[in-house]
Amino acid sequence: MAEENNKQEYTAKDFKSDQEVRWCPGCGDHAIMNAIQRSLPQMGIPRENFAFISGIGCSSRFPYYMNTYGFHGIHGRASAIASGTKTANPELSVWQITGDGDSMAIGGNHFIHVVRRNVDINLILFNNEIYGLTKGQYSPTSKLGAKTKTSPYGTIESPFHPGELVIGAQGKFFARSVDNNIKLNQEIFLQAEKHKGTSVVEILQNCVIYNDKAHAEIADKKHKDDRQLVLRHGEKMIFGKEKNKGIVLEGLQLKVVEIGKDGYTEDDILVHDAKEQNPGVHLMLANMRYPEYPIAVGVIRSVEGATYERNMEKQVKTVKENSEFKNMDDLLRSGNTWEVK
Amino acid sequence: MSKKADAIEREEVVVRFAGDSGDGMQLTGTLFSDTSAFIGNDLSTFPDYPSEIRAPQGTIGGVSGFQVHFGHKQVNTPGDFADVLVAMNPAALKANAKWVKSGATIIIDEDSFTERGYEKAKYQVNDPVKENDLDGYNLIKAPISTLTKETLKDVGLDPKSILRSKNMFALGMVYWLFERPLKYTEDFFERKFKKKPKIIEANKKVLEAGYHYAETVELLTPTYKISPAEIEKGTYRNIDGNRATAWGFLAASEKSGLDLFCGSYPITPASEILQELSLRKDFGAKTFQAEDEIAGICTAIGASFAGSMAVTTTSGPGLALKSEAVGLAVMTELPLVIVDVQRGGPSTGLPTKPEQSDLMQALYGRNGESPVVVIAASTPSNCFHYAFYAAKIAMEHMVPVILLTDGFLANGSEPWKVPKMSEYPEIKPPIVPKGEKEWLPYARDPEKLSRTWATPGTSGFEHRIGGLEKDELRGHVSHDPKNHEKMTRLREEKVQRVENVIPEQTVEGDQEGDLLVVGWGGTYGHIKTAYDELIKEGYNISLTHFNYIKPLPKNTKDILSSFKRVLVCELNRGQFVDYLRMNFPHIEYYKYNKVQGQPFTTIEIKEHIKNLLKK
Numbered sequence: 001m002a003e004e005n006n007k008q009e010y011t012a013k014d015f016k017s018d019q020e021v022r023w024c025p026g027c028g029d030h031a032i033m034n035a036i037q038r039s040l041p042q043m044g045i046p047r048e049n050f051a052f053i054s055g056i057g058c059s060s061r062f063p064y065y066m067n068t069y070g071f072h073g074i075h076g077r078a079s080a081i082a083s084g085t086k087t088a089n090p091e092l093s094v095w096q097i098t099g100d101g102d103s104m105a106i107g108g109n110h111f112i113h114v115v116r117r118n119v120d121i122n123l124i125l126f127n128n129e130i131y132g133l134t135k136g137q138y139s140p141t142s143k144l145g146a147k148t149k150t151s152p153y154g155t156i157e158s159p160f161h162p163g164e165l166v167i168g169a170q171g172k173f174f175a176r177s178v179d180n181n182i183k184l185n186q187e188i189f190l191q192a193e194k195h196k197g198t199s200v201v202e203i204l205q206n207c208v209i210y211n212d213k214a215h216a217e218i219a220d221k222k223h224k225d226d227r228q229l230v231l232r233h234g235e236k237m238i239f240g241k242e243k244n245k246g247i248v249l250e251g252l253q254l255k256v257v258e259i260g261k262d263g264y265t266e267d268d269i270l271v272h273d274a275k276e277q278n279p280g281v282h283l284m285l286a287n288m289r290y291p292e293y294p295i296a297v298g299v300i301r302s303v304e305g306a307t308y309e310r311n312m313e314k315q316v317k318t319v320k321e322n323s324e325f326k327n328m329d330d331l332l333r334s335g336n337t338w339e340v341k
Numbered sequence: 342m343s344k345k346a347d348a349i350e351r352e353e354v355v356v357r358f359a360g361d362s363g364d365g366m367q368l369t370g371t372l373f374s375d376t377s378a379f380i381g382n383d384l385s386t387f388p389d390y391p392s393e394i395r396a397p398q399g400t401i402g403g404v405s406g407f408q409v410h411f412g413h414k415q416v417n418t419p420g421d422f423a424d425v426l427v428a429m430n431p432a433a434l435k436a437n438a439k440w441v442k443s444g445a446t447i448i449i450d451e452d453s454f455t456e457r458g459y460e461k462a463k464y465q466v467n468d469p470v471k472e473n474d475l476d477g478y479n480l481i482k483a484p485i486s487t488l489t490k491e492t493l494k495d496v497g498l499d500p501k502s503i504l505r506s507k508n509m510f511a512l513g514m515v516y517w518l519f520e521r522p523l524k525y526t527e528d529f530f531e532r533k534f535k536k537k538p539k540i541i542e543a544n545k546k547v548l549e550a551g552y553h554y555a556e557t558v559e560l561l562t563p564t565y566k567i568s569p570a571e572i573e574k575g576t577y578r579n580i581d582g583n584r585a586t587a588w589g590f591l592a593a594s595e596k597s598g599l600d601l602f603c604g605s606y607p608i609t610p611a612s613e614i615l616q617e618l619s620l621r622k623d624f625g626a627k628t629f630q631a632e633d634e635i636a637g638i639c640t641a642i643g644a645s646f647a648g649s650m651a652v653t654t655t656s657g658p659g660l661a662l663k664s665e666a667v668g669l670a671v672m673t674e675l676p677l678v679i680v681d682v683q684r685g686g687p688s689t690g691l692p693t694k695p696e697q698s699d700l701m702q703a704l705y706g707r708n709g710e711s712p713v714v715v716i717a718a719s720t721p722s723n724c725f726h727y728a729f730y731a732a733k734i735a736m737e738h739m740v741p742v743i744l745l746t747d748g749f750l751a752n753g754s755e756p757w758k759v760p761k762m763s764e765y766p767e768i769k770p771p772i773v774p775k776g777e778k779e780w781l782p783y784a785r786d787p788e789k790l791s792r793t794w795a796t797p798g799t800s801g802f803e804h805r806i807g808g809l810e811k812d813e814l815r816g817h818v819s820h821d822p823k824n825h826e827k828m829t830r831l832r833e834e835k836v837q838r839v840e841n842v843i844p845e846q847t848v849e850g851d852q853e854g855d856l857l858v859v860g861w862g863g864t865y866g867h868i869k870t871a872y873d874e875l876i877k878e879g880y881n882i883s884l885t886h887f888n889y890i891k892p893l894p895k896n897t898k899d900i901l902s903s904f905k906r907v908l909v910c911e912l913n914r915g916q917f918v919d920y921l922r923m924n925f926p927h928i929e930y931y932k933y934n935k936v937q938g939q940p941f942t943t944i945e946i947k948e949h950i951k952n953l954l955k956k
Contacts, residue, residue, distance in 0.1 A: 064817075072805065081642055084645075085643040085646055085647040109633060110636050331591070332588070333759060338577050
């Protein structure tokens with residue numbers, strides 16, 4: 001960042017506001033905030049340059065608990081507010097905190113457009129597949145058939161998968177994680193901040209009250225190693241408690257194999273390339289679902305591209321340099337004018 | 342007709358009457374001034390007469406002059422140079438030629454421009470055009486003395502008395518020139534010469550003769566092809582309302598030192614504001630064409646949070662979509678200007694046609710107690726002025742401002758005297774100075790009640806804002822019942838206190854009386870023209886036109902209370918009259934409404950007023 005001189009040694013505590021955290025005990029949000037507060041000091045950014053911007057929902061209370069600049073907006077519109085803030089001042093590190101209702105339902109339009117424009121913000125999507133703050137209605141990411149207060153007989157609509165939307169909207173950065181993996185989350189947040197462009201991080205988050213254990217089948221410590229594939233750029237897609245499983249490409253499909261079985265060796269296992277422009281494999285990785293596949297966590301896609309706010313700055317600079325006007329008086333007197341004496 | 346309309350529309354005119362001390366120029370000037378005042382012009386006069394009571398007749402030293410400066414706008418000086426000079430003899434012309442504007446109209450009594458007259462005035466060559474360098478001026482040579490004698494040949498007055506009334510012939514000509522009614526001057530004759538009916542008759546006859554002479558010869562026509570705004574000296578350009586709006590924002594950006602951010606979604610008839618600002622990256626303007634109306638305003642709010650001068654532009658349907666976000670700006674107390682270029686509604690309505698039916702939406706169209714400042718521009722060119730002041734108020738008072746224009750103003754253009762930016766005030770947003778101690782996000786200026794503006798990137802002021810109710814000083818989330826009521830009242834009072842910085846409302850015409858015609862926003866041109874014509878026809882009415890809607894100017898109640906009846910004309914079913922009624926219920930309101938997606942016509946307003954006056 002610009003103010004290299006001001007760089008201070010922060011600790012996680014420096015990023016905690018004096019406000020009492022009001023999420024339910026056991027809510028996944030606590031762990032996510034914990035990871036963010038631990039990762040911010042590692043970014044070398046002055047605290048005053050952070051702006052946390054949210055919409056409405058449980059997760060959107062997040063900015064109140066951060067000792068940074070913060071803006072708790074209105075439902076669904078955080079992407080737009082954050083876009084304005086970042087465009088107005090590109091020096092800021094802008095973080096959007098949102099949920100699956102906020103970003104996938106009411107804010108779906110803004111979500112795809114902020115991704116398309118590639119505004120350099122870090123968009124942390126808390127996906128608990130339920131409306132928590134309104135007390136338990138299904139969301140656009142609830143699994144087909146999910147029984148909730150507004151779908152007592154099961155939902156009859158297919159869920160959105162945020163990764164698909166990101167790639168569909170020409171997204172350049174998509175990562176996924178689980179709320180309780182504080183270490184991986186810190187790693188992802190650091191990469192998200194470093195990435196120039198919209199960095200979407202989907203965090204599978206547990207709503208302990210209205211959708212408890214929604215992600216348990218992949219998140220539970222007992223079997224998470226077998227059901228989560230941690231992706232790191234340049235590393236083989238190997239997973240499992242015994243590190244004996246991997247992903248191969250067979251035909252046009254990804255396939256889970258066991259190393260040393262059916263003739264597969266470690267050499268057959270795909271190496272993750274998050275920087276590949278072609279999103280084909282990234283999309284397949286993002287769409288892996290349990291039980292057929294492990295779910296992919298880590299940075300799935302991270303490709304470079306021009307950002308909106310820098311393009312804007314560039315254009316402003318160029319037009320300024322070539323302008324015939326020095327000030328407003330010049331503009332007012334430009335073109336067809338006439339004198340009355 | 343067109344000639345008269347042009348004359349009516351002039352913003353200000355300076356007329357100078359000059360003649361020999363005995364020619365009655367002071368009286369002529371005074372009568373002209375009185376008539377102008379009667380029909381609702383503001384004016385300022387400057388009597389200029391010789392120190393000698395009677396200097397030698399026909400000499401420079403004996404020239405007496407009376408200058409009157411009058412206009413539809415406020416007039417504070419007698420004017421430096423005249424648009425029209427009446428010179429009753431060569432000396433008067435010689436003495437005053439340097440006090441007229443280039444190309445002015447000069448009416449002379451050619452009967453007095455004789456060898457003897459030139460000699461007395463010490464002309465070198467007996468040709469006023471050469472002598473006084475009047476080439477290119479509109480010199481009107483009228484045989485005033487001869488025609489006065491001719492007019493009064495059968496009245497039975499002595500030749501001297503007859504000739505003394507020639508000033509009334511000149512006055513009649515000037516009255517025609519400016520479409521002034523003769524009634525007030527005739528009334529004066531009645532009063533002044535009560536016991537001299539012959540004099541009354543003579544003066545009336547000469548006055549009318551002058552009036553009809555001017556009408557018949559139409560010599561005066563060329564001068565008055567100039568449209569209203571071209572009267573003042575200066576640089577002019579044509580401008581439409583949308584461009585003027587965009588430029589007003591650029592001007593406010595320059596004066597505030599803050600970069601302009603415009604987050605908008607294209608919509609008829611407002612798109613040109615976004616287009617114009619998009620062109621002006623050289624002024625640091627960042628335009629964000631959003632994915633929808635809501636994103637338009639939300640990006641602007643985000644930019645305001647970051648410390649930009651933020652605007653969003655739209656029309657009625659777009660304002661409806663933005664309403665929740667307007668509430669967010671109200672709650673977070675961030676500066677923001679929302680432009681609503683009104684069109685026919687509801688729903689998609691009449692996208693290209695003007696209407697004033699978004700007033701209530703602007704005032705109240707949000708959830709909760711959600712006060713904003715509402716301002717309306719009234720001519721295409723003053724969109725510049727009101728856009729500038731909307732931005733100034735928004736920033737200095739930390740409040741959202743809705744600027745209402747309409748399709749008529751947005752697309753209509755008019756000649757505009759280009760202002761100098763030095764004529765506009767500085768804009769001083771309450772940005773928290775670096776290093777400020779004990780700063781609180783919601784601590785308020787004791788006068789304005791505005792909070793301060795601490796923007797991300799400034800060390801030491803990290804704070805959180807949002808749409809939830811806040812506690813009074815720190816801005817933390819608060820559900821305390823008493824606090825909510827207090828904050829609700831503070832937000833309302835903050836908007837109300839904008840009345841301390843806006844100009845008082847003015848009334849054209851008598852300040853009290855039977856009928857006050859009230860307009861607001863884009864209908865000004867038509868209502869004003871109707872009003873002017875009625876005045877000329879001798880109707881006694883007054884006019885007031887509102888630009889500041891919320892808060893209303895402080896003297897609004899006094900103005901309304903000074904008239905027996907108040908007629909509110911607007912292009913909707915009566916939204917402003919209802920708003921006034923709510924604020925000042927004791928007034929007897931009448932309303933004249935039109936909801937056709939068309940501007941008023943002057944004729945229909947006049948007819949309505951005439952009918953009302955019959956009742």
